[in-house]
Amino acid sequence: MVFTHDTASSLQAAVALANTAEEPDTLTTVEGLAEFYAEHEYSGDHQRDESELEAVRAVRSSLRELLTADRDTAVERVNAILAEASAVPRLVRHDRLDWHVHAIDDEAPLARRVMVETAMAMIDVIRADELNRLAICAADECGGLVLDLSRNRSRRYCSTACGNREAVAAYRARQRG
Ligand SMILES: [Zn+2]
Numbered sequence: 113m114v115f116t117h118d119t120a121s122s123l124q125a126a127v128a129l130a131n132t133a134e135e136p137d138t139l140t141t142v143e144g145l146a147e148f149y150a151e152h153e154y155s156g157d158h159q160r161d162e163s164e165l166e167a168v169r170a171v172r173s174s175l176r177e178l179l180t181a182d183r184d185t186a187v188e189r190v191n192a193i194l195a196e197a198s199a200v201p202r203l204v205r206h207d208r209l210d211w212h213v214h215a216i217d218d219e220a221p222l223a224r225r226v227m228v229e230t231a232m233a234m235i236d237v238i239r240a241d242e243l244n245r246l247a248i249c250a251a252d253e254c255g256g257l258v259l260d261l262s263r264n265r266s267r268r269y270c271s272t273a274c275g276n277r278e279a280v281a282a283y284r285a286r287q288r289g
């Protein structure tokens with residue numbers, strides 16, 4: 113295990129959310145956000161309305177910047193996000209999740225919680241000097257982020273769709289000789 117469970121979950125959610133901003137945008141409805149919330153096992157405040165959707169959509173570019181920043185820049189951003197949110201880390205246990213860290217009030221808006229959770233996860237990534245676990249998709253013309261938590265660092269594509277497309281392209285290139 114590269115990171116603790118809560119750190120890995122937060123990174124997975126952050127990458128998935130940032131990637132919804134890639135064309136075509138795949139986070140455009142309140143229902144879509146509710147699915148994201150459920151899929152990534154968020155807890156706490158969830159308004160299920162347009163203003164929450166807009167707020168979450170609006171943090172995607174900041175998320176992407178944080179997840180792709182060099183180490184020193186990431187440190188600055190993490191510190192700024194945590195200070196701005198007056199984050200107070202505490203251990204919590206809820207639902208079926210064992211002890212993990214929450215650093216912001218459960219009633220804070222979802223968009224803000226996503227930023228703080230991602231910043232907390234990046235603390236581990238930065239300290240372990242594992243920023244190369246985060247990369248841009250190796251597929252042509254894809255800007256999607258890839259989170260590689262595999263032991264042998266084998267993950268190169270943001271999605272199976274990208275992996276398949278590249279495999280087909282490589283096959284065709286071989287056929288042409
Ligand atoms: Zn939790």
Ligand SMILES: [Zn+2]
Binds near residue numbers: 249250255
């Ligand atoms: Zn991709």
